Amino acid sequence: MGNNQKIGSTEEKILEAAKKVFIQKGMYGARMQEIANEAGINKALLHYYFRSKDQLFEAIFQEAFTEFIPKAFSVFHSKKPFEEKLKLFVSNYIDVLTANSYLPIFMLNEINQNPDRLGHMVNMMGIVRDKVSVELKINEEEGRYRAMDTVQLLSLVIGMTLFPYLAKPIIKGAFSLDNETFHAFLEERKILIPEIILNYLKIKN
Amino acid sequence: MGNNQKIGSTEEKILEAAKKVFIQKGMYGARMQEIANEAGINKALLHYYFRSKDQLFEAIFQEAFTEFIPKAFSVFHSKKPFEEKLKLFVSNYIDVLTANSYLPIFMLNEINQNPDRLGHMVNMMGIVRDKVSVELKINEEEGRYRAMDTVQLLSLVIGMTLFPYLAKPIIKGAFSLDNETFHAFLEERKILIPEIILNYLKIKN
DNA sequence: TTTAATTTTGACCAAATGGTTAAATCAAAT
DNA sequence: ATTTGATTTAACCATTTGGTCAAAATTAAA
Structure with missing residues (x-):
């Protein structure tokens, strides 16, 4: 995976979507499915890039x-x-x-x-x-x-x-x-x- | 049910516990089970006094x-x-x-x-x-x-x-x-x- | 072109969670 | 003591949710 996040990359789309949802709903209110939808990808991809909800949240935070x-x-x-x-x-x-x-x-x-x-x-x-x-x-x-x-x-x-x-x-x-x-x-x-x-x-x- | 909430009554215990948990964890982070535990009562009682989590939250808020x-x-x-x-x-x-x-x-x-x-x-x-x-x-x-x-x-x-x-x-x-x-x-x-x-x-x- | 590695997906799972229900207990009135 | 109504409980239920997995699709390397 590494640190090379070109613009428009999947990882960046996820981070963008996660930021939006987490900020709006908070850690507990946010839903992985909603983040996936917002990013226009499959929910399993979230776990492929960031192992868990906690880790995704931590990245945003x-x-x-x-x-x-x-x-x-x-x-x-x-x-x-x-x-x-x-x-x-x-x-x-x-x-x-x-x-x-x-x-x-x-x-x-x-x-x-x-x-x-x-x-x-x-x-x-x-x-x-x-x-x-x-x-x-x-x-x-x-x-x-x-x-x-x-x-x-x-x-x-x-x-x-x-x-x-x-x-x-x-x-x-x-x-x-x-x-x-x-x-x-x-x-x-x-x-x-x-x-x-x-x-x-x-x-x- | 009415408004006669004597001190120490079940309703008051619930409100007290709910306030504590909701304030600490927020609407989404709070768990009905935790509120019940905190109040020292059964979870079903929460729904007996306040129909739903939303209504209990609304009462606190x-x-x-x-x-x-x-x-x-x-x-x-x-x-x-x-x-x-x-x-x-x-x-x-x-x-x-x-x-x-x-x-x-x-x-x-x-x-x-x-x-x-x-x-x-x-x-x-x-x-x-x-x-x-x-x-x-x-x-x-x-x-x-x-x-x-x-x-x-x-x-x-x-x-x-x-x-x-x-x-x-x-x-x-x-x-x-x-x-x-x-x-x-x-x-x-x-x-x-x-x-x-x-x-x-x-x-x- | 083949092969290997990476990325993406759909189907699925176990656990957690809000909520229901029927039975049990308790208090008050008759 | 019996009946009636409110209170409390344990056992369940349906849904949601975070997470997994094997296979498919895509990309990179040989």
């Missing part, structure tokens, strides 16, 4: 993990000033999320149901925290920022940014937003969220 | 909906000044969430998988939005607050408050917080979140 998350947090490894990093992160994160709208709730749910899946993410987030900590410290010591806990900061920013995707049906339903309005609503947050955070962090003279 | 959500948003119906309402909401919401730590991800996930379940919530959130809108408008017109979209404000506050519960395993894992530290982390947000929002809203002289 890990792919999301190793592609999606690092992409979102890559900014923090750059050498830009913190203020710019923050703005870029939110903007970039929103774009990545918009392109993978249903991933977050899926991932969060699966992690909650089986925290073992966390794996590498722990390390990566730890690194991000350490980097941000250093920058906050510098800005604090130079009298520009007030003191603030890094974990609080990160979880506030991520929470604000992520929430609309997790609660998409609720927000759209409760506030009767059509697709266009919802999208504008998301775009506005690229500016709003950093503004709110920086407004709080920065010490006024 | 609606209970969470009609008890949990209104409790969290009740503050907005009071006559306190907006600033106090905001503080009380966050503090109250955090307490309710702490006591029902696994409900949010469960509800959000089930709504995402079947948005029809939204039901009444739509109306209630609409009312909250309208009430907040009026208060923001007054404060804006009297020169105390800057202009801000109500839906943005609400979703920012809710997002910040809710996120730690949705990502509890991630936050605890990635930042190595023990239960005690995590709880302190949550408590701190009762003050932090209103502070950040009001700091942004209020116009400085």
